Amino acid sequence: MQAGLDTRFPGKLFIVEGIDGSGKSTQLDLLYKWLIAEGYCVFFSAWNSSPLVKKTTKLGKETRTLSPTTFSLIHATDFADRTEREIIPPLKAGAVVLADRYVYTAFARDSVRGNDREWIRKVYGFAVPPTIGFYFRVPLETALERILAGRPELKYYEAGLDMGWSDDPYESFRIFQGKILEEYEQLVKEYNLTVIDATLPITEQQYIVRSLVKPHLKNVLRDPQFHRRRRWLTDWLSVRQAGK
Amino acid sequence: MTKVQFFGAGLPGFQEKDLPGRLIVLEGTDGVGRSTQIALLKAWLESTGFAVLDTGLTRSLLAGRGLKKAKEGHTLGARTMDLFYATDLADRLENQMIPALRAGFVVLTDRYVYSLMARAIVRGAPKEWIQSVYGFALKPDAVFYLKIDLPHLIPRVLTSTGFDYWESGMDFLPGSDMYDCFVEYQSRLLSTFDQLAQQYDFEIVDARQTVNKVFSVLQRKIRKVLPKVAPVVNIQALSMPPEANAKEDTKDVESSLEDQRETIQALDDGQLIEDKLEAVAASSRKSASVGRKAKKKKKT
Numbered sequence: 001m002q003a004g005l006d007t008r009f010p011g012k013l014f015i016v017e018g019i020d021g022s023g024k025s026t027q028l029d030l031l032y033k034w035l036i037a038e039g040y041c042v043f044f045s046a047w048n049s050s051p052l053v054k055k056t057t058k059l060g061k062e063t064r065t066l067s068p069t070t071f072s073l074i075h076a077t078d079f080a081d082r083t084e085r086e087i088i089p090p091l092k093a094g095a096v097v098l099a100d101r102y103v104y105t106a107f108a109r110d111s112v113r114g115n116d117r118e119w120i121r122k123v124y125g126f127a128v129p130p131t132i133g134f135y136f137r138v139p140l141e142t143a144l145e146r147i148l149a150g151r152p153e154l155k156y157y158e159a160g161l162d163m164g165w166s167d168d169p170y171e172s173f174r175i176f177q178g179k180i181l182e183e184y185e186q187l188v189k190e191y192n193l194t195v196i197d198a199t200l201p202i203t204e205q206q207y208i209v210r211s212l213v214k215p216h217l218k219n220v221l222r223d224p225q226f227h228r229r230r231r232w233l234t235d236w237l238s239v240r241q242a243g244k
Numbered sequence: 245m246t247k248v249q250f251f252g253a254g255l256p257g258f259q260e261k262d263l264p265g266r267l268i269v270l271e272g273t274d275g276v277g278r279s280t281q282i283a284l285l286k287a288w289l290e291s292t293g294f295a296v297l298d299t300g301l302t303r304s305l306l307a308g309r310g311l312k313k314a315k316e317g318h319t320l321g322a323r324t325m326d327l328f329y330a331t332d333l334a335d336r337l338e339n340q341m342i343p344a345l346r347a348g349f350v351v352l353t354d355r356y357v358y359s360l361m362a363r364a365i366v367r368g369a370p371k372e373w374i375q376s377v378y379g380f381a382l383k384p385d386a387v388f389y390l391k392i393d394l395p396h397l398i399p400r401v402l403t404s405t406g407f408d409y410w411e412s413g414m415d416f417l418p419g420s421d422m423y424d425c426f427v428e429y430q431s432r433l434l435s436t437f438d439q440l441a442q443q444y445d446f447e448i449v450d451a452r453q454t455v456n457k458v459f460s461v462l463q464r465k466i467r468k469v470l471p472k473v474a475p476v477v478n479i480q481a482l483s484m485p486p487e488a489n490a491k492e493d494t495k496d497v498e499s500s501l502e503d504q505r506e507t508i509q510a511l512d513d514g515q516l517i518e519d520k521l522e523a524v525a526a527s528s529r530k531s532a533s534v535g536r537k538a539k540k541k542k543k544t
Contacts, residue, residue: 052320053328056310065306068256069334069380074307077327084321116253122376126323 011091012216013128015102018136019177019184020158021143022198023205027136028100030206031213035096039226040217043090047101050081061157068113071157075106076123087128094221103127104135104191108183112176113163131216134209135188136198140178148173246345251357252379255338264475265345267382268466269356272390273433274411275401276451277458278354281390284459285466289350293474297344300354304335315410322367322416329360330377337382345382348475357381358389358444362436366429367416386469388462389441390451394430401426 014031016024035042048057057074060066066074090097103124110120148170156162159169160176188195194212196205246263270278279300286296302308311328314320320328333356341351357378364374392400401407407422409415413429414422441448449461 050324052314052317052324053310055313056307056328056331059310060306065335065339067334067338069338070306070331073327073331073334077324077331080323080327081321084324114256116256116379119253119376119379122373122379123327125373125376 009088009091009128010094010219011097012131012220013087013091013097013099014132014134014213015099015104015130016134016136017102017104017184017187017193018138018198019140019143019181021146022136022138023146023202024134024136024198025100026202027134027196027205027209028098030202031209032098034206034210035098035213038217039223039230041090041093041095041221041223043086043095043097045082045086045097045099047099047105048075048078050078050085052081053078061155064156064162066157066162068110068115068162071113071162072106072110072115072120072123075110079103079106079124080126083127091128094219096217096220099130102130102133104133104184104187104193107187108180111183112160112179132212133191133193134212135184135193135195136205137188137195138198140174140181142199144174144177246385249383250379251381251383252376254382255334255380260346263342263345264348264478266350266386266469266471267341267345267353267384268350268469269353269358269384269387270390271355271358271387271437271446272451273392273397273430273437274408275397275404276390276392277400277455278390280455281459281462282352282354284455285352285462288463289352289466294470295344295347295349295474295477296352297340297349298352298354299336299340301329301359302332303340304332305339306335307332320415322364322369326360326364326367326369326374326377329363333357333360333378334380337380342382347478349477350470353384356384356387358387358437358440358446362433362440365436366413366432386466387444387446388465389437389446389448390458391437391441391448392434392451394427394434396452397430398426 014028016028018024032042032044048054053074057078060070060074087097087099106124107117107120111117154169154173159173161167161169161172163172163176165175166172187193196208198205200208246266248258248260248263270282272278282298282300286298289296302311307328311332314325314328341353344351361371361374361378365371407426409422411429412422412426413432414420414425417425417428419425440446447465449458449465451458453461
């Protein structure tokens, strides 16, 4: 990818994708905790979280004035800010960066909203390609069950109500997620995403994720105190056990 | 009528082939006198009977405030700024400029995609990337580039606003001397403008001349782009795209004619276009949602 930003770095970037209710955030969180426990320097970047852009996105969502074009562009702005501040610097430093949702979320959603596919890909031309892009594949009904079981209040854009497919938020959400799922399946092929069966037990999925991530961690930045602290911990435990 | 053309794929769902208004762009670097000329042109066009909407960077309801705020903190990265400006332009295009063009306004815009492209390119963005970002934007009817050189520009900037952090490229140029940065940044910007002027066929206006001279050159050039007779502004079109209009029954059409008569009367009375500008702002939001609803109805 290109847009005037250098994208070859010593650090590693792992991202998760999937429709709502696929369990991708749970898996990323487990991966995060494991990496931290292993003493790696890890940076976490969440979709739509740039403090610089937040107010504008919020304004657009609250007043429901975002069009498919401005919806796409404001999310790209958010992503650019995070790329410049949260993603590239840690990668340059040699750390691990984890991202919950990445450009593929934009590619899927914005296409469903009718934006030109080629255009969206070009707009995100500055993005750093991930080391591994995990896609958590789940049948639509399973994901909907997980999300809608508690009859949560669905937000206007979240449910895709701006598209006018249905006036019922739940029905609209179903249609929207179904369309996004179709787009994701195309993206898996186009970008060679690593597919994880998201119907497997959580621990099993996590085992697969960790085994795929591990080979990439050899030269990643680690807390220099880590080994010393671990030695101290094992010593302390053995002393305690001997004392019993 | 002006044929609708986009730089790239355009706006999703946009179907109209022609818009009765005219989109006129004034480009040029900071301090060259764009806003002075726009004020003069607006008064002139309105006195000739045209309805005018003037707009410029960071004036969108959606992104204007957020963008200004982000610039105040000086923490805005280059690509983030590029896309924030694109968001601002897209919102103004969809909610201010297109509704006004649909209604037959002359839209005068103080800078357009070209300034934003130049700023991005100077800050290291590849030209192809920033040009493809603006694939959603409408091609204007005319672009007037107020061209100036550095020796003429510096005294103007000094006697008006003084050097500005962003307009001096302080965000990315090395060194902390504002004057040196200004000279370096504006030189780069001007040469980028020259390249864009060739590529996009700008009409170049020598901005080293007096305000009056520049104004009369612009008047002469703009006359060629305008329709011979000022169109009757279609107030109805301000609040609704044509699909929605088509659904109106005759009663509404009659009342719309009534509206137009009132408008003409108002113009005769010397009441200025300010009311209509407010109408654009107020109804543009409505127009977006009504438009989508109308499309939905059509489908079912």
